[in-house]
Amino acid sequence: xxxxxYKILVVDDEVDLEPLMLQRMRRKIRSGTYDFVFAxxxxxxxxxxxxxxxxxxxxxxxxxxxxxxLALLEQIxxxxxxxxxxxxxxxxxxxxxxxxxxxxxxxxVTKPLxxxxxxxxxxxxxxxxxxxKEALQSRDKLVALQNELDVASQMxxxxxxxxxxxxxxxxxxxxxxxxxxxxxxxxxVLNLQDDKVGLAVADVSDKGVPAALxxxxxxxxxxGSAIGYMDDVAGLMTELNxxxxxxxxASMFVTLFYGVFNPYTGSFVYSNGGHNTPVIYHAxxxxxxxxxxxxxxxxxxxxxxxxxxxxxxAPGDTLxxxxxxxxxxxxxxxxxxxxxxxLKVFEGSPPSGAQQANEAVFQAVRDFVGDTPxxxxxxxxxxHYEGPSS
Amino acid sequence: xxxxxxxQNGTLIARADGRIDxxxxxxxxxxxxxxxxxxxxxxxxxxxxxxxxxxxxxRVILMTAKTLQRQKAKFAxxxxxxxxxxxxxxxxxxxIIPIHSTLDDALSALK
Numbered sequence: 001x002x003x004x005x006y007k008i009l010v011v012d013d014e015v016d017l018e019p020l021m022l023q024r025m026r027r028k029i030r031s032g033t034y035d036f037v038f039a040x041x042x043x044x045x046x047x048x049x050x051x052x053x054x055x056x057x058x059x060x061x062x063x064x065x066x067x068x069x070l071a072l073l074e075q076i077x078x079x080x081x082x083x084x085x086x087x088x089x090x091x092x093x094x095x096x097x098x099x100x101x102x103x104x105x106x107x108x109v110t111k112p113l114x115x116x117x118x119x120x121x122x123x124x125x126x127x128x129x130x131x132x133k134e135a136l137q138s139r140d141k142l143v144a145l146q147n148e149l150d151v152a153s154q155m156x157x158x159x160x161x162x163x164x165x166x167x168x169x170x171x172x173x174x175x176x177x178x179x180x181x182x183x184x185x186x187x188x189v190l191n192l193q194d195d196k197v198g199l200a201v202a203d204v205s206d207k208g209v210p211a212a213l214x215x216x217x218x219x220x221x222x223x224g225s226a227i228g229y230m231d232d233v234a235g236l237m238t239e240l241n242x243x244x245x246x247x248x249x250a251s252m253f254v255t256l257f258y259g260v261f262n263p264y265t266g267s268f269v270y271s272n273g274g275h276n277t278p279v280i281y282h283a284x285x286x287x288x289x290x291x292x293x294x295x296x297x298x299x300x301x302x303x304x305x306x307x308x309x310x311x312x313x314a315p316g317d318t319l320x321x322x323x324x325x326x327x328x329x330x331x332x333x334x335x336x337x338x339x340x341x342x343l344k345v346f347e348g349s350p351p352s353g354a355q356q357a358n359e360a361v362f363q364a365v366r367d368f369v370g371d372t373p374x375x376x377x378x379x380x381x382x383x384h385y386e387g388p389s390s
Numbered sequence: 391x392x393x394x395x396x397x398q399n400g401t402l403i404a405r406a407d408g409r410i411d412x413x414x415x416x417x418x419x420x421x422x423x424x425x426x427x428x429x430x431x432x433x434x435x436x437x438x439x440x441x442x443x444x445x446x447x448x449r450v451i452l453m454t455a456k457t458l459q460r461q462k463a464k465f466a467x468x469x470x471x472x473x474x475x476x477x478x479x480x481x482x483x484x485x486i487i488p489i490h491s492t493l494d495d496a497l498s499a500l501k
Contacts, residue, residue, distance in 0.1 A: 183412070184445075205445040207412060251453040255445065255481060274481040296482025300452060304485075324445070375411055376444065 005035040006126050007052070011045040011060035011072065012038075012088065017113075024115040034122070042067025042075070049079045057106075057125050058085040059118075062096050070096065073103040082132065084125050088113065152212035153178060159219050161189050164354075165197055167263050169389040172197060173354035174381035175362065177325075183377030184211050184254075185323045186219055190226050195263055198226050201275065201321040201381050202256040205297075214252045218244060218298070222258065231260055233271040237295060237306035241273070244299035253297040257321055266313040266385055271306050273298045276324055279342060281350050281357065283316025287343045315387030318351040320361060325378035329365045332372050337365055354384040393421035401432040401500055403493065407439035410447030419450040426454070431463045432500045436493055438469035443477055455487050468496035 010021055018038050028034040037052065039045040041064040049055060058076060062069035069087055076083050087100040087108040097108050106125050109118050156178065164172040174187045184204030192198050200222055204215045221243050222236075229236035236258065244254065257278060259270030270278075270290065274297030280288040293307040313319065322342070329337040345364045351357035361380045391414040395404040404425045410418050426433060435451065437443075443451075451467070458465040468490040470478065478484045490496035 203445060205449040207446075251449055251456060253445075253449065253452065274483070276480060292480070294482065294485075296485050297448075300483070301486055328442075328444070375413060 005029075005032050006057070007035045007037065007055045008122065009045060009048055009052075009055050009058045010036055010038050011040070011042065011058060011064070011069065013040050013061065013064045015040070020113075025119070028119070041065050042069065042072035045072055046075055046079065049076070049083070053080070055083065056129055057122070058083060059088065059122070060085060061088045062090075062093075062100065070099055070103060073100060073105055077104060082129075082136070084129050086121055086125055148209050149207070152207065152209045155209075155212040155216060156184075156186065159186055159188075159216055161187075164189055165191050167195070167389065169386040170197075170261070170263050171354035171384045172199070172382070173358045174201075174379070175358055176377055176379040177362065177374075179325070179374050179377050183207065183325065183375075184215055185325060185377035185379040186215050187321070187379055187381045188219055188222065189381070190223060192227060192230060192260065196230070197261045197263065197383075198258065199261060199319075199321060199381060199383060200256060200258045201278075201323060201379060202254050203275065203323045203325075203377075203379075204252060204254045206250070206252050210250060211252060214244075214254065214299075218254045218256070222256070226258075231269050232308075233258055233260060233269055234293075234306040234308040237271045237273050237298070237308075238304065241298045241300075241304055241306070242302055245302045248299050253299045255297045259321075261313075261319075261383060261385075263385075264389060266315075266317075266388060267310055268313055268319065268383075269308055269310040271295055271308040273306065274300075276322060276327060276339075278319055278321045279339075280311070280313070281318045281320065281346050282314065283350050285346070285348060285350055289339070289343075313383075313385040315385065316350065317385050318346075318354065318357045319383040319385070320357060321381040321383075322361070323377065323379040325374065325376040326361065326365055326380060328376065329369050329374060329378060330372055331369050337368050341368065351382075351384060354382040357384060358382040391417040391421055393418065393425050395425040398497070401434060401497060402426060402430045403434050403436055403497075405436045405439065407441075409442040410440065410450070411442065411444040412446040415444070415446035415450055418447060419453065422450065422454055423457075426458070428461055430458075430461075433458055433463055433465050434493065434496045434500065435465070435467045436469055436496075437467055437471075437474060438493075440474055441471070443474055445481070448477070448481055448483060451487065452483070464500045466490055466496045466500055468493050 043066045060069040084106040087105045091110040187201040190198030204211045255275040256273040257275035261268050272293045273295040278290050295306045466488040
């Protein structure tokens with residue numbers, strides 16, 4: 001039930017129809033269901049339609065001076081394609097009725113008017129109109145949703161680094177393959193003091209514009225705080241968590257792995273906020289999963305404490321950071337890629353560089369999933385270390 | 391995504407099964423919210439038949455935990471498969487939501 005009456009334009013050159021219609025439909029008018037406006041030929045009707053955008057349907061006679069009902073029918077869609085017209089024709093005038101229906105009339109009634117039948121016809125037309133408008137609305141919602149997802153995906157892409165720092169003894173490379181419906185992954189590579197490099201990989205728990213905004217603020221806050229905290233990555237996580245948890249009514253959260261690499265010593269100090277644990281592929285073909293630091297995802301609970309760990313990379317080590325889009329990539333048998341397959345990507349031939357390692361992980365995931373569409377972003381960030389610089 | 395629920399001695403037991411991912415997380419949220427009454431003071435979420443949960447699903451559980459905290463209700467989850475338990479451990483959610491291995495353990499812990 002809608003809150004305002006349906007507005008019906010009645011077009012007839014017989015002036016008697018107006019008082020008759022108002023009299024017969026008085027109950028519907030009084031109850032606020034219908035509202036009538038009148039015109040006396042096609043031209044006048046078009047003027048009214050152009051002026052009054054509230055009109056829902058047209059009830060029109062065929063034979064009228066200046067512009068007849070059949071000509072009016074042709075003009076109505078140009079004013080508003082969502083208007084519906086019902087034609088009043090002489091009884092048995094099949095030729096005109098056919099023409100009217102071919103020109104897009106929704107229905108017809110015959111003269112002399114049977115007001116009971118007219119009311120049923122009007123109701124049927126309005127019912128159809130309501131359903132039609134509802135369908136249009138859900139289509140518009142779908143379009144809006146798609147636009148929103150496009151905006152979110154552009155925001156997501158815009159924050160990814162496109163250039164990576166490198167030195168003569170190390171290489172960094174990262175990439176993300178976005179899921180069709182936009183996930184929440186991002187990664188970042190930060191140039192810090194003393195040639196140190198900050199590496200971050202993260203996954204926001206939701207989709208769409210709010211999640212993309214949350215992602216952008218996570219990334220901006222990380223960038224802004226990283227320089228001040230340097231190697232105190234646990235302190236950085238505590239700070240980020242407290243900043244992100246404020247005003248987080250939607251209960252979004254972000255899992256974040258962040259570490260600082262020192263290219264002169266090979267040391268890597270890191271803290272894990274609820275994120276998948278990275279892998280080190282060693283030159284001898286063995287692998288190590290970095291121990292967790294008991295951290296919780298950021299923005300969940302204020303004043304959480306975070307721990308950090310430190311490892312020293314050996315010459316030839318490749319550190320691979322990733323999101324759960326890698327380990328939870330699914331093939332057609334609904335099997336997941338899992339950490340076990342990730343550990344075996346370089347079996348027998350350890351990676352020789354960061355880009356090569358990163359691309360090999362993506363290729364392994366692609367080979368595994370085949371044509372199965374992925375529901376989550378796949379992100380991978382690699383660091384290859386040749387040994388202390390000379 | 392259906393959530394089945396019943397009450398045992400004043401504790402609401404809600405059960406989710408199958409997969410919870412980005413595609414049906416909202417559905418799960420609505421189902422879980424409608425299963426819980428504002429008057430419930432003890433709630434157990436039994437995940438015995440859950441095979442997969444993504445971060446979007448974790449978020450729904452987090453929101454539920456927060457809502458229940460506001461209504462001063464006790465909340466626990468139970469019967470997690472090893473892979474789902476791992477998701478809770480990696481994300482650190484096991485630090486803020488009590489996890490029990492069986493429904494009975496959860497029920498007696500909430501007493």
